[in-house]
Amino acid sequence: MQAVFWMTAGLLCLAPGLSSAQRPRPCRSPLLYTGSFTVGTQNEKLWAVGNYAYDAVNQRIYLGEVGRYNNNSFIYDVLFLFDEGVLYEINRQNQTCVKEALHSDFHPMQVPKDAAFVSQVVLGSNSSLVQGLLVNNWRGYIPGITDHYFVSFTEFGCFPVLMLIQTKDFGWVGLSYYNNILGADPNCFIPPPFCEDATLVENEDGKVTNFFSVFH
Template sequence: MQAAFWTTVGLLCLTAGFGSTQKPQPCSSPPLYTGSMTVGTQDEHLWAVGRYSYDVVNQRMHLGETGTLNNKTFTYDALMLYQEGILYEINHHNKTCVKKPLKADFYPMEVPKGAEFVNQVVIGTLSGPGEGLLVNSWWGDMPDKQSKYFLSFTEFGCFPVSAFFKSKSLGGMVSVSYYDNVLGVDPGVFVPPPFCKDAKLEANKDGKETNYFSFFN
């Protein structure tokens, strides 16, 4: 499994070489934007497509996705309010809401501190105007220090392009692709719907802390 992970990393780096006289520096994504994403695992355990809204100023995210998990279709809508320490799992169809503690630090969309620069590549081509995208790739250790991540961000704007990391519970490598990013957010997506008003704070059943990476574990 580990060999397959680094083989994939190597192929990504060799996809399109681009010489640069200046080494790219770590960067942070814009503070407010909306984008789409796909998530998949190496063993096809999980596949999902979703839309997310990101607000680094107030440390909050809204994620809505649909997909398959263990060959079962699911729909997931989550509102993560890190400053309040609250996670809302929202079901608009049934108009139900589960309110859980969100015991985690907010991880901004950025090249993490300590990440090692890998390469600068072109997705597409620079032979013609508007035909290619310049991205920078980085790798480093996951917070648990037991696995690696491999990230790509655009050279201009510092928008996330892709992420690869290993997850023990999902059986191997997890890949995330980001696209259709738009600057700005609709503040309304960070307001719980009216039917969440009376939701009582529930403890996590497994006793584990909920954090950014736990959505893939």
């Protein structure tokens, strides 16, 4: 499957190719932004949509998602505060909160430095302004963590667009990112009042792998 990335589509009417001087370099996303995502898996176990707020300055991420896992609906609302070493799993309906130790380091959202460049393409069209979006496609391999991955980031702004991540539990996991807006409401990162009384829980290993922290 991966091998096909190396086949250039240099057929009759188009012969794409970038010289090394024009070759994009792995980029890091903006420091502070808000957006939405959809995630689906090859084995159809998981399907979800949600929003995120990402703050690389203060090393914190808010995620709110609704979806289906193994045919059961779920709501997952979580706040990662990496510099404090805690995460909050928030249930707004029941006004309950689980506060857990978080031993993972914050990993900025970026194209991995050792990713291999695949292609630069225009989504839509660049025959006219505002009808196209220039994105760079990358691939790589992180043994034991993601196996193979394929990621797509915008050339201008370095926003994530698409990630395809090979996993043991789900097969390929597809993550689509959209509605990115620079900046974030700071209240997104403040635990709600009913979290104040939550006592710290040590989970199994205190390590978290989420789709913002998989790449480093």
